[in-house]
Amino acid sequence: MDQATVSNDIPRSDLLNMYWYLRLTRSLEDRITALYRQGRIVGGVYTSHGMEAIAVGYASALQPDDVIAPFHRDMGAFLIRGFTPGEILAQYLGKRTGPTKGKDGNVHMGDLKRGMIGFVSHLADNLPVAAGAALAFKIRREARVAFAGTGDGGTSRGDFHEAMNFAAVRRLPVVYFCTNNQYAYSTPVRCQMAITDVVERAKAYGMPGDIVDGNDVAAVYQASRRAIANARAGNGPTFLEFKTMRMHGHSEHDAAKYVPHELLEEWKAKDPILRAERLLMTLGYADESYFHDVGERVRKEVDAGTEFAEQSPLPEGPETLTGVFASVDEVSA
Amino acid sequence: MDQATVSNDIPRSDLLNMYWYLRLTRSLEDRITALYRQGRIVGGVYTSHGMEAIAVGYASALQPDDVIAPFHRDMGAFLIRGFTPGEILAQYLGKRTGPTKGKDGNVHMGDLKRGMIGFVSHLADNLPVAAGAALAFKIRREARVAFAGTGDGGTSRGDFHEAMNFAAVRRLPVVYFCTNNQYAYSTPVRCQMAITDVVERAKAYGMPGDIVDGNDVAAVYQASRRAIANARAGNGPTFLEFKTMRMHGHSEHDAAKYVPHELLEEWKAKDPILRAERLLMTLGYADESYFHDVGERVRKEVDAGTEFAEQSPLPEGPETLTGVFASVDEVSA
Amino acid sequence: MTTATTTHEVTYVDAISQALDEEMTRDERVFLMGEDIGTYGGAFKVTEGLLQKYGEWRVLDTPLSESGFVGAAIGAAMMGLRPVVEMQFADFISCAFDQITEVAAKNHYRWGAAVPLVIRAPFGGGVHGGPFHSECPEGWFFHSPGLKIVAPSTPYDAKGLLKAAIRDPNPVLYFEHKFLYRRIKAVLPQEDFVVPLGKADVKRRGRDLSVITYGAMVHLALEAAELLNKEGIDLEVVDLRTLIPLDKETLYESVRKTSKVILLHEDNKTGGIGAEIAALLAEECFDCLDGPILRIAPPDTPVPFSTPLEEFFLPKVSDIVSGARRLAAY
């Protein structure tokens, strides 16, 4: 992404906003990791460390009433949609004040009011669901878009295929993405598929596709914006491949010894926060002291969130029994 | 397919053999249809009328110890693998002498000894199964190949995707085909996928693909032979799209009013039996009297088969209970 | 609402079509998805004419991909629409199993998203369908918290339950019996009606013995009751109608009265709904039982194709008669 082009194209406030969310994501997830290591968060913890630009970039490109079915490393999307660090930490700690009230943990949260479809562990399951959301928009002639993704590994599942095909046939207003971070757990992409670029998969559906530098928040933002505009204009779905690298184990318990050290070194230099800072400086939008200041402020937000989450009550046992079925008054009759 | 090339390439005996099976298939399926209309066959009846060249062509290109997971309109493959018209009619009539002993009907038959994997209604389910058969050959370093297909509609299912992907990643000795007969029940291909040629799907897997005239038995034979040779040589899977047309309803009860009349007219002229006859005459391999003679002989085979099937006993009620589990002595310990 | 109801008899399958048509007119959020349901009107012609009436965005032919279109229906439902999905045969529901049990069933519990979705599944045997066109898959699903399950036996219930299912805010599996489609007729009320989910119906009152059943088996039980009546054995026939949530009260009440029970279903015996009801009775009505709880159900095999096999497989009136005699003599 040529930085001169960027400067003409993305408003300053948007870039600074994205920078904020990159830092907030990093800071929040670092806190989550720390709490996990202290044994205060139990269960699985999957973070987006080093890949924050993807969720921050695409979520910034969407309108508030568009709908997101996030990938499992898209913390930035939750933050941009107004999930507070406190709520999110409460979720990880199993507290009643988390978005799932303790029913589910970590990134398995959602809230239709904020346009976030809850993540389902079974990878790619939410891709047909997102097609269905887009279908609803199309049926009602609403100018809304669904945005949904999975990992490189997730694209091997049948539901990926069925979703992409359906979306393409019906020209639905949905944008699909793949966060290609080169590994699915311990499995490198070359053992996952016999193609190098996941975007090749789009051809099978007659769907346009694009490869995007997933560590460049401006590039993610711009590619997403184009695809979203296309979808909104009635031109059907697009598939975006965000190239990036998983910078740690699959989850906190995995030391990722199977990843070559050099690969991590290479990608460390491409850290999306450093990249964003360089861009902001080049454009003259911000300087070191600004970055430092943001760092202070996000830390305070995360501190306050931690405080909130820790002081929040746990649910009580019998709450297990609530919520299996929806009641009539929850949905408009 | 240039007929001069053909003559150099396919032995006369093979061509005549394929012609025999084209006629036997047609004659047998016509009988099945007649019996269905008389109410003597119950349940679903799906035939390959007008598409006989596909199964006859590919099954002729395989070695006897290769394995086939047939599409649901591949009667010719069963015949080539030694299923007699009598056995097959017994299957359709639910007789104990059919390959499934009355447990299942119509084309839902199989026999591992003859390298035929039993068809499963759930379309595309047998594609991963065929990959697994090929995997077994590869693990044991046997020079055997699996050949498996589904319809244009069947390629929309997730199992198609998962099978193709797995076969490509492991470079398995399997050939996949799609019988693109332009409709899936009442659904035309354009409502099934946003691409014109199903072969485009192969690109998503880094798998080579080929479009083949499915009404030309010589073309089917040659394309299959190439793909099979490649697989056998360790070069991995190929995807073949056989272009053809379903010349009747989805099954016997469907009048197929949704198919434009002109389309059927157009394809009638491409009837694979007529095409084969023209080829054999051009090559000087056979003449009208030969064709007439074959017609007489296949009719006699089908008559004898009908006789056999009709005189065969039905299974008795309690046989319902047998065969849920395999016993140890059925498989080598 | 004037379009579909009539004073003459309608078949079970027409009752289903009427329910779809009337709900689509009543509520523009209702739409249909499935294979060949548009131009073709569906494999069983249930949706015939609806494409012409409501257009291609309310009657959607889908690619051949059960998981994909059930998933899409879930998404549309969460956005406020009311999708009704058709399985071409219930047997193919296995392909959408993951979407149904992991996504549709659990979304509300996990994060509060209602999924008002109906999946229509033509099920059951007696139509020479063989192992893949005769299945009764309901047994897989009543073990999945978050799903409702209905299986009507009459045109009235078929229509009323489908309307209730469409109006319910939860995922509902609607099992319609293929064998009944054109065999059972009734005159239906002119006015709009629903049969509430979760209510069993005593299809025949009797003193001596409760037969608890649903779907096509209801008619077998009623036939058996007529025969047994001549011998002085008075059967009560309880039609579950809804499998989840189970109407325990109606069951218990019947059993408290008769003290003897036959559980009858077409689904395989082991792990069928009969097992669950037997367990409930053995725990909650133990003291009022005057004899063993009998289950009459097919053996644990796939549904075989050949006529003598399928006849052997399916429960018969004579099974009920002899079971009832045995219990009556107990």
Added chain:
Amino acid sequence: MTTATTTHEVTYVDAISQALDEEMTRDERVFLMGEDIGTYGGAFKVTEGLLQKYGEWRVLDTPLSESGFVGAAIGAAMMGLRPVVEMQFADFISCAFDQITEVAAKNHYRWGAAVPLVIRAPFGGGVHGGPFHSECPEGWFFHSPGLKIVAPSTPYDAKGLLKAAIRDPNPVLYFEHKFLYRRIKAVLPQEDFVVPLGKADVKRRGRDLSVITYGAMVHLALEAAELLNKEGIDLEVVDLRTLIPLDKETLYESVRKTSKVILLHEDNKTGGIGAEIAALLAEECFDCLDGPILRIAPPDTPVPFSTPLEEFFLPKVSDIVSGARRLAAY
């Protein structure tokens, strides 16, 4: 065969690894497939070291596609190999449901093809996994004719049943309990042994009351038995070990002796295996029952994540104790 057995205590998870290793050495047809089972050794390290020992064509890392690799395992099994497939978590078995129930389970019945396939599925709660990493999916499968199902509770059974499953000519679902992996240890025999499929095991003999259970719950039942012993209530603990085929004789024998039954499982209550056993007992052992059949099982909800919720959800020793007291007083 000298590689793996030892005289010191081995954990439940090691017992599983040993069984795999020994069977791979014994029979070169045995091979493994699954996600991350090669280099990484599996999410729970069950297959650690096996890639190095047997090579990449006997320990196959697969793409992320449960339906695809279960289907492939079926094909390889039909060609004469003995695949053992790993689900990374049992929860993901829903993605392969169609291949398991429609292809693997029905092939032999339909057209005589044996499918000697084992699917290992780490299941169960108590590990803070939440709704998608704690499921007990066995209830879906015992209603599918053609499958065998096992669920060991001890290292001995884990090893012996896995060997028996691998040697069986049918598709076997092998549910290994994650909670037990590193919590339960035992000294195992030096020599090769199998635990035959279809045989329950009385883990504790008792006079007063039969607790019929399997998996992690066996240990709860044994704990409860110790407590109750002090009160003079003598529990018999029957470990099913195999869910299909059910060892009815051992169950009936136990119940004929004690006349009182608790059915205990971690799978959801409605439609769990407890329902089936209750139904069998209520039909076949009715006369020997001296009290209602109690089921102790989680409520009909997904497995919640937060600790107080999961604790509420899972059966507890105290549930068994109070259930037993109630029954004893009956």
